[in-house]
Amino acid sequence: MAARLFKGAEYLITEATKDDVFTPEDFTEEQRQIAHTADQFVRDDVTPVLDRLEHQEPGLSAALMRKAGEAGLLMIDAPEAYGGLALDKATSMLAAERMGAAGAFSVSYAAHSGIGTLPLVYYGTEAQKDRYLSKLVTGEWSAAxxxxxxxxxxxxxxxxxxxxxxxxxxxxxxxxxxxxxxxxxxxxxxxxxxxxxxxxxxxxxxxxxxxxxxxxxxxxxxxxxxxxxxxxxxxxxxxxxxxxxGEIGKGHKIAFNVLNVGRFKLGAAVTGAAKLAFRTGAAYANARKQFGVPIARFGAIQEKLADLTAGIFAAESLVYRLAGLIDDRLATIPKDTAGYYEAYQQGIEEYAIECAIAKVFCSEVLADVVDEVVQIHGGYGFIQEYPAEKYYRDERINRIFEGTNEINRLLVPGTILRRAMKGELPLQREAMKALEGLMTPSLDELDPSLPFAAERAVLGGLKKTFLVVSGAAVQRYAEGLKDEQEVLLALADVAIQIFAIESALLRAEKISPRLTESLRADAAAAVKVHTFAAVEKIAAAARRAAFYVAEGDTLTVLLGGIRRYTKYDATGLLPAKRRLAAAALESERYPL
Amino acid sequence: MPLKLLVTVKRVEDPESRIRARPDGTGIVTDGVNYKMNPFDEIAVEEALRLKEKHGGEVVVASIGGAAAMVELRAALAMGADRGLLVRHDGALDPGVGSALLQALVAQERPDLVLLGKQAIDDDQNQTGQMLAARLGWPQATFASKKESLESEAEQKKQPGVVLAADGGRALVVREVDGGVETLDVALPAVVTVDLRLNKPRFASLPGIMKAKKKEVREIPAASLGVELAPAVVVRRLFDPPRRQAGVKVADVAELWTRLHAEAKVL
Amino acid sequence: MSNVLVVAEQSRGTLRKATLSALTAAREVARRTGGTVSALVLGSGAAAAAEELAAHGVAVRLADAPVLAHPLAEAHAPVVADAARVAGASWIVTAATAYGKDLLPRAAVALGAAVATEVLAVAGEGAEILLRRPMWAGNVIAEVELRGTVKAFSVRPTEFAPAARAPGGSVTPLPVSVDAASLRTRFVELQEVKSERPELTDARVVVAGGRGTRGDFGPLSGLADDLGAAVGASRAAVDAGWVPNDWQVGQTGKVVAPELYVAAGISGAIQHVAGMKGAKVIVAINKDADAPIFQIADYGLVADLFQAVPALRERLKAG
Structure with a gap:
């Protein structure tokens, strides 16, 4: 349980500490076993028949769904009264992540256990659940x-x-x-x-x-x-x-609420797919020789592996942090009350912004991974005999379904601004503070002896960047901002990357004391490599937004502020990348 | 007749992990190494569960090791075993000591059948079951296997490979030997060690995992069992095997044959 | 008392060749400790095997009795213990075959002996004997010391040259006191593998295929028949359901150490290599010139196995 319960999007205005986040390292032994079961299911039951699945062998998907049901993998989110296990979202995400390595079946699984089953769980009457839910949790029936x-x-x-x-x-x-x-x-x-x-x-x-x-x-x-x-x-x-x-005329509630979980689950699933593709890339880099040496020796390849490792680290940190947020909030709802699922829905809805962020960020990490894994394979990456080609094709849909990444991006600032206007999020007050901060000279000095001092420092600045730029956007367009999609997309990029940077940083801070010296250094390297890349993206997006919404002196002040608030001292970036690459090549998998 | 089955479960390095010796030769590099249940023991647990499903009874899983071995015991309980015994022993263990500790457990539990993996994939000794049988004066059937393939219908139906006589007093065990499969008929109680082809172990279902949390695991200090704990097989040093050097690339089949014939003299 | 006893293996009067490798290892120990080597043959109607072993210059005790007709550890172990006492042996050596692995630890308990299995080499200095054996599927080699007055080990036959024929051997009978009625193990049957091919772990030559066969093991089986070889497979081929599980060579499959290992269409994943890197000579045939298998192969041929393997068979026939 986190030290304090953050509200949705509150991360943008409040400094979180390592005790506020859930991390994959916090899993219990049971959760690890569940992950292991999912791994075994994928390895023993799915992977051997992937080719047959690819050719649409009749009955095979339904048979696999039944096997997933026998393993209990369809029971996670369903209540115990109907044969479910009513486990928390962290477990649900963990299973989804591991199932993410099941190729196309991962999509069948997600459709069944997520959007196929959850509407019934959340909105079904007892009679409906009696009739259908017990069949869905065993896999006897499949859902769409x-x-x-x-x-x-x-x-x-x-x-x-x-x-x-x-x-x-x-x-x-x-x-x-x-x-x-x-x-x-x-x-x-x-x-x-x-x-x-x-x-x-x-x-x-x-x-x-x-x-x-x-x-x-x-x-x-x-x-x-x-x-x-x-x-x-x-x-x-x-x-x-x-x-x-559910209720007549309230179908939109079902459609949208279930999509929140769907998006979040997709974030987990694509992270699993990314880890699988990464393994292939790392192994190939070791095996493939050019100029008489394995291509893994080349900086050009190492840098790819390092960047991808850092991206996966951030994706993983973000997904499980969100799982923790949702679980903590859901845990405050008394069970067995009449309005349980109503409150439950609201609990998830609270994090609609973070759910959209998870969908966008993680699917784009996967896109980077599969793209570079093809690239690492060179010409062989283009040939169907190698798995890189399939990973590349399978990835593409993730940026389209469960709400295109554009729809999800628009939803991020759109929802933030709506909540701010309703007074649920003191955005304006914080924006004013950030703007005033711009007028005073910076006195903050980094204490380089503190771990992650540079990342902590820039993170505060990045949040101010979001506040200043979104404040300027509101000033320019007021309510009309909701129709200025180019501006909203830029603001979304800033908000998304901040959540990712902070999640990775807090996770590293939290787990470092438990790690061996070598793994601790790996985690620190991942934070540095990821922070650097993400800060660059934020600065670019913020500048873009600044040019969209401001001109003259206001623009000058804004650009100056962005420059000041996105300063990140990434000393040691190259050694950090080489370290991550070495770890990835040594283990031939995502190393953290 | 309900059976009482005792199965050993050892915590070992995951075979997927990369194992290499520490440069000083005192052990292996454990950074980044995962642990799991010895795969042969997993097959033994599966066999015990199938026997229980067919004949009724109780499956008790036992491990010898540190507190961490609880994880593998829970994994066996999650597969469906009924309760666990953890003999707490943190030092080095050899088959002599291991079999003596198991003998003490057998004296407490009085099982009809003890099932063990034929070997643990860490030290690869392949001795503990045989030694246990010798200490108990029980018959042994090592390397238990099955005539049907792992794709067969019997396997799909999760039938045990060990076949009990109607009176429950004896068991038929098919075993893998060099050049064929042998069938032994052993009087119970007996010790059976299992080979790879006996069955395909189930994985723990999620409900199984949740139920396992509540199952009983009794911790027993090794020192309380009256067994001499000093190992007689002492590892003095570990080292990586000499790496094979890449040889030559041959141009064609003719050169390959010539080299194999004249140079390597294997054809 | 640092004599060495070799426990032989025979079947229907035929000595198993692996015993001669155990004899070589036993002589190495005896040379270092200053003891003498003797051997024990167990069975019923096993005199011919005893004579054959004696022809390698060793004093053989023959325990020949109906109760020993089948290789039951329960019946054979007490005889091994008796023979060790009679021979004044402080070392018992056998081959790490199914028989040896089944029998030796059981016999060792009766003698209070510590055991090392699958020994690859006798190391240490002078009278201090250390034994090298593989651990973690051969990823690590351990040098172990056995403590106690009696010690036992089994040797991997492929690692010790078989002893040569030599004069000076003898056969003397050893009385057998095992009571058949007391045995709680009964032999039912031995179903010998129908295959004409040798046992995978025993074969002098192994021909193995992987993903590159695309499920067609025909050419490899043909080559195996030509060479009297066993057929193995990579995990990928087994997982794909192309071949039975017991063909799998690798860390989770069988560990083999033949004189010649032909890997065709196998990429050479660590998992597979762990099971075959003990082979004396490795030949790799793969159309991917960068396949990791070439890094450990003695002879690598970059070619399509569907062309290269039939061509190799032609060449073999031509002699």
Whole structure:
């Protein structure tokens, strides 16, 4: 349990300490065993059949889902009364991360256990849970989530599927087409969103056997070819009224709340995928010889491995910090109360910003990893016989689904500003302070003898950067800022990178006393390498925003402030990179 | 007849970890090394669980080692074993001492069958089961295996490889020997050590892991068992094996044959 | 009393060759400690094996009795203990075969002896004998000391040259006092492997395939038949379900040390190398010139195995 419970986005205005964060090193023995079970499942049951999955062997995905169910991997988030284990989010993320190494099946798993199952857990009636949940947690049934339509992608609520009550009042008749439905070809239960009387956006639980429900052919995809993606077509599909999920007209709550968890889980899953791809890259660097030596000897390769290691370290730190935040908040809700899941939802909603950050940051770390792993392979990276090629293709979807990275980026400053305006976040007061700070000369001196002194110093400055620039943006556009997407995207980059830098830093501070000297130095190197790269990104994004929102003297003051607040003394950067690369090459895996 | 099964569980270095000797030869480099249950012991636990599922009874898992060995005991409990015994012993252990400590546990527990991995993948001794059987004066069946492949239907149905006679007093054990498979018929109580091909161990399910937390593990100080704890197999020094030097690349099959024939003289 | 007793292995009167490697190791110990070497042959109708062993210049005691017909440790161990006492042996040596590994630790308990298994070399200085043996699947070599008055070890046959024939041997019978009725182990059957091929761990030549076979082990099996070799596989090939589990060579599979190991289409992952790096001569055939297997191979051929292996078979036939 953290020392104090941070609110959503509070990290931007409050200094957190190492005792405020949960880290992967804090896992209990049971959680490690659960991770091990997931590893074994991937290694023994999934990896050997990946090729067969890739060719869409009928029945294989459903069989794997049942095996995942036997292993208990589908029980994590479900309540005990329905055969679940009601474990915390940290465990759920840990399992998702390990399953992230399962290639396309990772996507099937996430769709089933996340967006496929959670709406029922959170909003289902007892009767609905009795009927369906126990089948989903064992894997006897697979689940799919049907929100997207041909003309409603990012505009998730813009779907045209309709639901009409039959004259006898016993059924809703669903008509419409859902598209890009993961697990479509084999799912037994679909959570479908439709508008009742073309108005009230509502969720329905629809069984596969429902007459009028047909599943379209498999889409031919760029990547994750081993997962099933189909359209699901409703032509007069009669769904019993008992199968309305949640309240009529409140479907958007379900759609969006479940996406919070989905995004967060995706952050964990892609981190697992990144670790897998990294192994391949590190091993190849050791094995491949050019100019008579392994290419691992070259700085050009080492720098890639170092940068990727630092990125994965940050992604991991960020995901589990968020898991800790959510778990701590959920733990304050008394169980067995009527409004439990309502409060639970609000608890997760509190961190909608961090969930979006996890999705964007981690998926982009994976993108960097697979790209460089292909690059490390040179020409072989382009050849299908080597796994790098598949990692590269499989990665791409992660920046698109669960809300494109653009949608998620917009959501970050959008939500922050909305909360600030509602008075939930004292952003304006802090922005004023930061602005005043700009007018006074800096007296802070670094004490280089303190560990992470430079990172601590710059972190404070980065937060001020966000405050100053977003303050200027609000001043310029006021409420209209929500429509200035270029500005919002720039602000998002600043906020995202700050969360990542701080998460990695706090984790390193927390775990360092427990590490051997060598591992401690590795962690410090990861923090330095990551901080340097992230500060550069923040400075660029902040300057971009400054030019968008200001001119004349204001612009000059802003740019001066950005320059001052993004100063980072990265002395020792090259040795830090070489150290990380050496650790990665020695172990041929993500070394931390 | 319900069976009482005692299974050994040793904490060893993960075979996926890179193992090398410390430069001073006093041990191995443990930085970055993970630990897990000896894979052969995992097979022994699986066999015991299958026997229990078929015949009823109790599976007791035992480990000798430091406090950390609790992790592997919990892992065995998570697979489905009923309770654990941890003989606390922090010093060096050899098969002689190990088998003597196990003999003392057998005296306390009185199992029908003791199952052990044929060897631990750290010291690779392959002695403890045989020595335990000798100390107890029990029959032994080492390197237990199975005739069916690990892809067979029997394996899918998780049938035990060790077949008990109807009266429960004897067991048929198929064992891997050089050049074939031998079947032995041993009177119980007996000691069985298991080989790789006996079964494919289940992994702990999540409910199993959660239940294991509540299962009993009794700690027993090694010194309390009345066994001489000084090892008789003493490792004086460890070193990395000489690295094989890369040889030559041959141009074609003809050169390969010539070299193998005339130079290496292996063809 | 620092005599050395070799426990031989025979089957239906035929001496197993691994015993001659144990004899070599025993002589090395005796040379250092100043003792004499004798040997023990156990079985029923095993006289021919005893004579064959004696023809290598060693005094053989033959324990020949129906109760020893099958290689049951429960029956054989007390005879080994008796023979050790009779021979005044403070060292017992056998080959690290399935029989030796099963029997030796059981016999050692009766003698209060410490045991080292899979010994690769006899080290130490003078009368102080240290034994080198692999640990962690051969990733580390240990030099161990055995304490106590009686010591025992098994040797990896591939690491000691078989003793040559020599005069001066003899065979004397050893009375067997094991009571068949007291045995609680019964031999049921031995199902010999139908394969014409030798046991993987025993074979002089091993031909192994990996991912590069793409599931087609046909050419490799043909080469193995030509060479009288066993067939092995990498974990990748086993995991892919192409070949049975017991073909796996590696840290979690079998550890082999043949005279010749042909790795075709195997990249050479550490896991695999741990199981075969003890081979005398390693040949690697792989179309990827950068495969790590070439770093440990004595002879590397960069080629497609589907062309190179049939060509090699042709060349072999040509002689």
């Amino acid at each position: 989530y049907c929100l997207t339509e041909p003309e409603a992608g990012s505009d998730a609520l813009g779907g045209k599927t309709t639901a009409t009550l039959t004259p006898d009042g016993k059924h809703y008749v669903l008509d419409g087409t859902k598209q890009f439905i993961t697990n479509g070809s084999f799912a037994d239960l679909f959570t479908v969103f439709a508008r009742i009387d073309k108005k009230h956006f509502t969720a329905f639980l629809v069984e596969r056997s429902t007459p009028g429900l047909t599943v379209g052919p498999e889409e031919k995809k760029l990547g994750i070819k081993g997962s099933s993606t189909t359209s699901v077509i409703f032509e007069g599909a009669q769904v019993p009224v008992e199968n309305v999920l």
